[in-house]
Amino acid sequence: MINLDGRLKAGQALAADWAAELRAHALHADREPDAIKDLLHLAAMAYLATSPVPEKYLSAPILIDGHHFSGMTTLERVVFIEEMAVGDPGLLLAAPGPSLSGGLLLALGDDDQRERFYERLFRRPTWTFFGLTEPDRGSDAGAMTTSLDRVDGRLLLNGAKRYVGNAARAEIGVVFARTAPGPLGVTAVVVETNQPGFAATPIPTIGLRANQICDIRLDDVVIREDDVLGRGLSRTRRGMWGALQALNNFRPGVAALAVGVARAALEYVQQNRTMLSPAEAEQIGRIAARIAAAREVVWRAAIAVDSSPEGAYLASAAKGRAARLAEEVTQQALSFFGPGARWDHPLLDKLDRDARGVEFMEGTTNIHRLNVFQGLVRETVGT
Numbered sequence: 001m002i003n004l005d006g007r008l009k010a011g012q013a014l015a016a017d018w019a020a021e022l023r024a025h026a027l028h029a030d031r032e033p034d035a036i037k038d039l040l041h042l043a044a045m046a047y048l049a050t051s052p053v054p055e056k057y058l059s060a061p062i063l064i065d066g067h068h069f070s071g072m073t074t075l076e077r078v079v080f081i082e083e084m085a086v087g088d089p090g091l092l093l094a095a096p097g098p099s100l101s102g103g104l105l106l107a108l109g110d111d112d113q114r115e116r117f118y119e120r121l122f123r124r125p126t127w128t129f130f131g132l133t134e135p136d137r138g139s140d141a142g143a144m145t146t147s148l149d150r151v152d153g154r155l156l157l158n159g160a161k162r163y164v165g166n167a168a169r170a171e172i173g174v175v176f177a178r179t180a181p182g183p184l185g186v187t188a189v190v191v192e193t194n195q196p197g198f199a200a201t202p203i204p205t206i207g208l209r210a211n212q213i214c215d216i217r218l219d220d221v222v223i224r225e226d227d228v229l230g231r232g233l234s235r236t237r238r239g240m241w242g243a244l245q246a247l248n249n250f251r252p253g254v255a256a257l258a259v260g261v262a263r264a265a266l267e268y269v270q271q272n273r274t275m276l277s278p279a280e281a282e283q284i285g286r287i288a289a290r291i292a293a294a295r296e297v298v299w300r301a302a303i304a305v306d307s308s309p310e311g312a313y314l315a316s317a318a319k320g321r322a323a324r325l326a327e328e329v330t331q332q333a334l335s336f337f338g339p340g341a342r343w344d345h346p347l348l349d350k351l352d353r354d355a356r357g358v359e360f361m362e363g364t365t366n367i368h369r370l371n372v373f374q375g376l377v378r379e380t381v382g383t
Contacts, residue, residue: 144177261326
């Protein structure tokens with residue numbers, strides 16, 4: 001079993017306190033996604049707004065018991081994310097901050113691009129977005145049709161993205177577009193949402209409503225030359241290579257979010273069903289054991305990602321396992337309260353709806369099964 005050091009234990013304990021604050025606003029934010037703008041004073045938001053950010057860009061790093069926290073290791077992020085997801089996964093995802101866009105800047109951006117990006121984020125709470133998935137094509141680089149073309153000396157961005165979190169409230173983000181045929185013809189660019197031709201529209205969703213998933217339309221959006229990412233890199237390391245680097249680093253965080261959702265459902269049952277039959281008590285024990293085992297896999301995946309690119313395969317295994325866990329545990333939790341559970345226990349109903357959304361974050365389970373299989377074939381994943 002993995003044991004956290006004193007630094008991460010201190011962060012874990014404080015994140016658990018933050019979770020209680022998030023939970024108090026969970027149902028309201030589920031009904032009114034814009035409620036997030038009135039919750040920026042919550043302590044969790046300060047961490048999320050500066051995570052992950054290299055400390056050289058931070059004027060005031062988060063300080064807990066004398067330890068600095070900036071989210072720059074995957075293990076730190078998964079520890080914090082699990083605790084905050086127990087509070088509310090929707091608000092966790094809806095928070096302002098660098099998120100996946102920041103991860104891409106770290107992978108592909110030059111010093112000037114990173115400086116401008118982080119300086120922008122720290123002027124005030126700022127939302128970002130990550131535009132990769134397209135309508136009817138998903139995140140398949142080979143099928144991507146959003147284009148970046150040079151017309152009369154200007155770079156123009158045209159196309160559409162879908163299922164993009166926070167896009168309607170974001171000021172800045174990244175978009176992947178095609179500059180040439182084939183996977184190597186994909187480039188990532190930084191986009192200002194106040195540019196003419198940019199439009200983001202929220203999509204009604206069943207779960208994770210605070211995150212406000214959006215459609216994006218791009219109609220001759222002008223892109224500056226210095227907002228093209230990976231300019232100094234080879235074609236093999238631009239575009240989709242950067243996307244994979246960012247996704248690999250963030251997948252254990254999605255898995256940790258799923259573990260947090262499962263934990264929240266279990267804890268709800270334990271707090272609201274004090275009288276259990278022997279069979280129910282045994283079921284609770286099995287659920288708790290499954291959650292503990294999934295957490296171990298997530299932590300191991302985080303450590304692997306931090307130490308080697310080969311950790312991407314374990315990250316896929318963790319994400320697939322944890323997403324299934326969240327769905328199954330929330331369903332089981334509802335069964336403890338009978339046919340009217342969804343009406344009588346709206347918070348548990350919300351957790352069950354939220355769990356369904358995790359399946360589609362950072363790749364579906366089938367994609368992760370293929371990824372793990374490739375690792376086994378290449379003998380980079382131990383059996």
